[in-house]
Amino acid sequence: MQTRGFEVVSAYADQNIQLPVRKTAGSAGYDLAAARDIVLAPHVVTVVPTGLKAYMAQGEYLSIFIRSSLAFKKGIMLANGTGIVDSDYYNNADNEGHIMIACYNTTDTPCALEKGERVGQGIFMAYLTVSDDAADGIRSGGIGSTGTK
Numbered sequence: 001m002q003t004r005g006f007e008v009v010s011a012y013a014d015q016n017i018q019l020p021v022r023k024t025a026g027s028a029g030y031d032l033a034a035a036r037d038i039v040l041a042p043h044v045v046t047v048v049p050t051g052l053k054a055y056m057a058q059g060e061y062l063s064i065f066i067r068s069s070l071a072f073k074k075g076i077m078l079a080n081g082t083g084i085v086d087s088d089y090y091n092n093a094d095n096e097g098h099i100m101i102a103c104y105n106t107t108d109t110p111c112a113l114e115k116g117e118r119v120g121q122g123i124f125m126a127y128l129t130v131s132d133d134a135a136d137g138i139r140s141g142g143i144g145s146t147g148t149k
């Protein structure tokens with residue numbers, strides 16, 4: 001098995017979701033597209049489903065950034081600046097690891113996204129831990145599942 005990749009979540013298994021690809025040999029990001037038609041209303045956060053989950057090795061995460069042209073041309077930004085998909089989010093009990101993109105429309109105009117339209121880009125990264133790190137918790141669920149504090 002590969003140690004890193006994307007799969008379609010079962011809720012979208014029959015929706016003809018394409019697995020992300022890099023557009024050119026020199027691209028850093030795997031393009032992430034909207035899994036359905038969706039309208040980004042002005043001045044609110046809209047959570048855009050991708051229909052995808054990502055698996056990766058321990059010590060890695062997937063960082064999510066806005067697709068630059070959506071920001072430059074349509075004034076859309078990520079509500080969280082950068083999304084971080086943890087390795088243990090994959091196949092969690094709540095949503096199977098479904099990657100969501102939190103879009104904020106900074107303009108006064110609704111922005112309609114079509115299914116398959118590229119919204120974000122995911123870049124796999126490695127992270128470091130402190131020398132006396134002892135994290136041994138197990139993720140129990142989806143977004144916000146590790147508590148409110």
Ligand SMILES: O=c1ccn([C@H]2C[C@H](O)[C@@H](COP(=O)(O)OP(=O)(O)OP(=O)(O)O)O2)c(=O)[nH]1
Pocket residue numbers: 064080082083084085086087088089098099100101102141142143144145146147
């Ligand atoms: O743009 C994003 C950011 C996060 N996630 C998913 C993957 C990530 O592993 C999970 C939790 O994200 P994070 O740890 O940043 O958020 P949290 O509010 O601390 O939630 P949790 O308590 O689940 O850790 O949400 C996304 O799908 N898209």
